[in-house]
Amino acid sequence: MALRDFSKVKRIVIKIGSSSLTHQTGKINLLQMELLVRQMADLHNAGLEVILVSSGAVGAGIGKLGLKGRPRTLPEKQAAAAVGQGILVHMYEKFFLEYGITVAQVLLTRGDFADRRRYLNARNALEHLLHIGVIPVINENDTVSVDELKLGDNDSLSALVASMLDAELLVVLSDIEGLYDSDPRSNPQARLLNEVKGVTGELELMAGGAGSALGTGGMATKLQAAKIAGEAGVPMVIAKSTEPNLIRRLLQGEQLGTVFWPREAKLEYKKRWIAFANPVCGKIIIDRGAKAALLNQGKSLLPSGIVNAEGSFEMGNTVSIVDSGGMEIARGMVNYSFREVQKIKGLQTGEIEKVLGHKDYDEVVHRNNMVLLGGVEINDE
Structure with missing residues (x-):
């Protein structure tokens, strides 16, 4: 003790x-x-x-x-x-x-x-x-x-x-x-x-x-x-x-x-502001490879690791990043809206401009605007 x-x-x-x-x-x-x-x-x-x-x-x-x-x-x-x-x-x-x-x-x-x-x-x-x-x-x-x-x-x-x-x-x-x-x-x-x-x-x-x-x-x-x-x-x-x-x-x-x-x-x-003071406007569900990249390699979140998205977030909003089991991995400020993430999920960064007609960022959530939370179970109630 x-x-x-x-x-x-x-x-x-x-x-x-x-x-x-x-x-x-x-x-x-x-x-x-x-x-x-x-x-x-x-x-x-x-x-x-x-x-x-x-x-x-x-x-x-x-x-x-x-x-x-x-x-x-x-x-x-x-x-x-x-x-x-x-x-x-x-x-x-x-x-x-x-x-x-x-x-x-x-x-x-x-x-x-x-x-x-x-x-x-x-x-x-x-x-x-x-x-x-x-x-x-x-x-x-x-x-x-x-x-x-x-x-x-x-x-x-x-x-x-x-x-x-x-x-x-x-x-x-x-x-x-x-x-x-x-x-x-x-x-x-x-x-x-x-x-x-x-x-x-x-x-x-x-x-x-x-x-x-x-x-x-x-x-x-x-x-x-x-x-x-x-x-x-x-x-x-x-x-x-x-x-x-x-x-x-x-x-x-x-x-x-x-x-x-x-x-x-x-x-x-x-x-601290990103993690707790800013309201969470949605979720981004990621695969095992993206989870390992975030937790173990200090990487940003790229569209290739995204499985799905939920909510109605816009560029600059804070989202919760979760694994397939619903465990919260991180929170961060997104560079793309919910609709854009739905279109580019699972794609390589080189395909973003072709699908959206523009590419402002390679990362959906940049590491500098992300906070790792260590896998906390989400309660949606």
Whole structure:
């Protein structure tokens, strides 16, 4: 077991889920929020840069509007978020102000990460907030998000933020103790895993669906977050939010929750953006020869190795590159549209111009615009 030594961490992202902030009634759990704020304020006073990614806006709106359960339609969720976001930030501002700390509300959508200029602008703004001693309170902008732009859960959002800001630790606070080797809700013998090195397909199969009635994130979304953070070189810990003085104890090296160790050589910013921030617009299925060329020889993807394509991607979009068994090998930015790839799949590069009437590139996906992911099973749900 690797030694947990987070004593030198200076920049930490803390994600708090809806279930950790709200009662079963849907209203904010003020005691729990105050306890978590006190821990974060103490870290801030100790000189750490703290970034908070907080769910709870929809839950707070549910309580305020007197709804009986979580909204099912997107307009209902947007309305609850519009009402609840102000309540949530007001409470954070009130609690942090008791310790003399200023907070800033930052609302993000998938579009802020997918668009390169907006991505860099968001990073610069967050960096300046940290520089002037402000704690950013980040949430997905549920009020204006639509299905095509939604990040889907704040687990992934927290990992994208940690990657964007080169954080040294991501702590995901939830209503569960960590990752188990089976579902503890159905198996009382389930064992808590203290550490994980690499998110595999087998681990993803162990993950369940959505968690509580108030939250959207289950263990599957947390594993996706661990994958994003790991590629950026950021260790991630999942732990139970109600554990007393949890964050301080984690930083002191106590074996709480599950730690996901990152890859040794983290991806450069551009490749992190390609792999996780940019929305995937389709799939390209490749044969065994192309798979070996990508994984073992550092080659670009040529049309000769392509078996099929799915989706509606255009030139410049990000696609998932998979083998015949559905295992994701890589992600990359394509040089040709879906229709063009369908026409040139299986052909030699010398035949591209004859078939399409033009040839701008030999490669369908150039190596410089590709990120290898090591064969992760794809979940299309």
